[in-house]
Amino acid sequence: MSYLHASLLRKRTMLIVRSFTILLLSCIAFKLACCFSSSISSLKALPLVGHLEFEHVHHASKDFGNRYQLIPLAVLHPKSVSDIASTIRHIWMMGTHSQLTVAARGRGHSLQGQAQTRHGIVIHMESLHPQKLQVYSVDSPAPYVDVSGGELWINILHETLKYGLAPKSWTDYLHLTVGGTLSNAGISGQAFRHGPQISNVHQLEIVTGKGEILNCTKRQNSDLFNGVLGGLGQFGIITRARIALEPAPNMVKWIRVLYLDFAAFAKDQEQLISAQGHKFDYIEGFVIINRTGLLNSWRLSFTAEEPLEASQFKSDGRTLYCLELAKYLKQDNKDVINKEVKETLSELSYVTSTLFTTEVAYEAFLDRVHVSEVKLRSKGQWEVPHPWLNLLVPRSKINEFARGVFGNILTDTNKGPVIVYPVNKSKWDNQTSAVTPEEEVFYLVAILTSASPGSAGKDGVEEILRRNRRILEFSEEAGIGLKQYLPHYTTREEWRSHFGDKWGEFVRRKSRYDPLAILAPGHRIFQKAVSYS
Numbered sequence: 001m002s003y004l005h006a007s008l009l010r011k012r013t014m015l016i017v018r019s020f021t022i023l024l025l026s027c028i029a030f031k032l033a034c035c036f037s038s039s040i041s042s043l044k045a046l047p048l049v050g051h052l053e054f055e056h057v058h059h060a061s062k063d064f065g066n067r068y069q070l071i072p073l074a075v076l077h078p079k080s081v082s083d084i085a086s087t088i089r090h091i092w093m094m095g096t097h098s099q100l101t102v103a104a105r106g107r108g109h110s111l112q113g114q115a116q117t118r119h120g121i122v123i124h125m126e127s128l129h130p131q132k133l134q135v136y137s138v139d140s141p142a143p144y145v146d147v148s149g150g151e152l153w154i155n156i157l158h159e160t161l162k163y164g165l166a167p168k169s170w171t172d173y174l175h176l177t178v179g180g181t182l183s184n185a186g187i188s189g190q191a192f193r194h195g196p197q198i199s200n201v202h203q204l205e206i207v208t209g210k211g212e213i214l215n216c217t218k219r220q221n222s223d224l225f226n227g228v229l230g231g232l233g234q235f236g237i238i239t240r241a242r243i244a245l246e247p248a249p250n251m252v253k254w255i256r257v258l259y260l261d262f263a264a265f266a267k268d269q270e271q272l273i274s275a276q277g278h279k280f281d282y283i284e285g286f287v288i289i290n291r292t293g294l295l296n297s298w299r300l301s302f303t304a305e306e307p308l309e310a311s312q313f314k315s316d317g318r319t320l321y322c323l324e325l326a327k328y329l330k331q332d333n334k335d336v337i338n339k340e341v342k343e344t345l346s347e348l349s350y351v352t353s354t355l356f357t358t359e360v361a362y363e364a365f366l367d368r369v370h371v372s373e374v375k376l377r378s379k380g381q382w383e384v385p386h387p388w389l390n391l392l393v394p395r396s397k398i399n400e401f402a403r404g405v406f407g408n409i410l411t412d413t414n415k416g417p418v419i420v421y422p423v424n425k426s427k428w429d430n431q432t433s434a435v436t437p438e439e440e441v442f443y444l445v446a447i448l449t450s451a452s453p454g455s456a457g458k459d460g461v462e463e464i465l466r467r468n469r470r471i472l473e474f475s476e477e478a479g480i481g482l483k484q485y486l487p488h489y490t491t492r493e494e495w496r497s498h499f500g501d502k503w504g505e506f507v508r509r510k511s512r513y514d515p516l517a518i519l520a521p522g523h524r525i526f527q528k529a530v531s532y533s
């Protein structure tokens with residue numbers, strides 16, 4: 001009898017708890033619905049030059065990674081910096097009673113939802129780009145260009161070339177916004193010489209998480225200036241930037257050679273980036289695994305120095321390493337440069353039959369990846385999942401990393417390039433938020449595999465993600481000491497480990513410039529505190 005009584009009591013208690021839970025969730029849902037309704041009304045009342053879009057917002061819930069989809073409440077199309085500041089200031093004034101957050105979006109080339117926000121405001125940064133680019137001090141030793149944070153690097157190239165000038169440091173793909181690359185670092189084959197793009201900025205205009213508009217340099221608001229560069233959008237939105245320029249070449253001598261041994265390949269790369277006077281202007285490299293007819297494909301754009309020997313070289317089934325070099329040319333120094341290039345190449349230990357060269361216009365060289373984009377789009381292979389993995393590996397561990405990964409964990413490079421090249425840490429400003437290994441030389445290893453939509457096999461997203469995890473697990477067990485570039489973590493401890501000694505400064509800056517954690521929620525570093533009372 002007592003057992004029956006206890007059973008009935010237990011069921012009654014469970015029913016009460018369940019009813020209370022449902023009631024509580026219903027209250028929260030009702031409260032959120034009221035908050036959304038109130039938020040929409042107050043946002044619509046903002047005096048903006050541009051406009052907020054509340055209906056057609058699905059385009060802002062996707063990115064290049066094609067793996068995350070967070071639908072925002074609205075998309076802001078700003079026509080002025082004050083539009084951005086007013087919107088953020090309004091959300092800041094709403095305090096913890098609002099769950100609204102803000103994500104700045106350029107071309108949407110983030111990989112894992114970093115430029116998205118669920119039920120928040122996405123700022124379409126390209127709406128700022130009609131502001132005219134201004135090139136200054138054209139004839140001085142230190143020319144520069146002032147650009148909108150939503151401006152594309154390809155447009156900056158086109159405009160500055162009219163003055164015979166160009167930015168010093170690039171990314172491999174130019175159809176990205178200034179604010180996007182400066183919030184990460186901006187790395188390409190020029191970084192060994194000039195540093196990343198964040199090392200070539202004189203001034204920034206920034207809107208903080210409180211809606212303040214601040215001009216920043218190394219001397220004025222320097223803490224915010226340093227924090228925003230490489231700061232993953234956590235402290236402010238870059239609305240304008242002053243970029244260093246240099247004289248632009250007319251043409252580029254573009255060179256590719258192959259190595260059979262990674263150690264020899266890495267040794268030559270390191271020799272080139274440390275050479276006094278810098279014999280080349282651009283140095284990158286690729287890992288090529290089991291690629292059929294590789295050199296035949298090169299013939300479409302390059303010329304073999306030894307055509308007969310090159311035709312006999314077989315790439316099938318091999319793990320090869322391609323060194324890619326570029327030397328900038330001007331009409332008056334072409335012969336001298338070609339002689340210097342020949343002498344420098346004679347000091348390297350590549351497979352001599354694999355030397356291929358070409359000469360292209362400077363603009364065509366810098367925009368080379370866009371050619372591939374056009375081809376992939378025509379085949380429907382551009383807007384596919386991109387579970388990419390970008391790593392910064394210390395020089396002392398790069399050979400061990402290569403032995404464990406290339407040809408072992410990574411057994412095919414036909415679904416996307418694997419880029420490998422060293423950079424000099426001395427060209428990076430340690431005061432910025434960007435995180436790198438501690439050694440003087442470290443390597444970018446970018447494993448840029450595209451997935452086949454709907455595939456469950458080796459080309460599917462899950463299998464590629466499993467491979468990426470294996471690479472990270474191997475690196476952890478081997479004590480490689482790498483850092484992720486374009487990082488993605490899901491826990492506070494992982495972020496703390498990533499930033500290392502910079503974590504305390506990172507948290508302090510967040511507390512100072514975005515104390516409610518309104519900005520860039522897609523990185524999942526900080527979570528906005530919301531009060532439902």
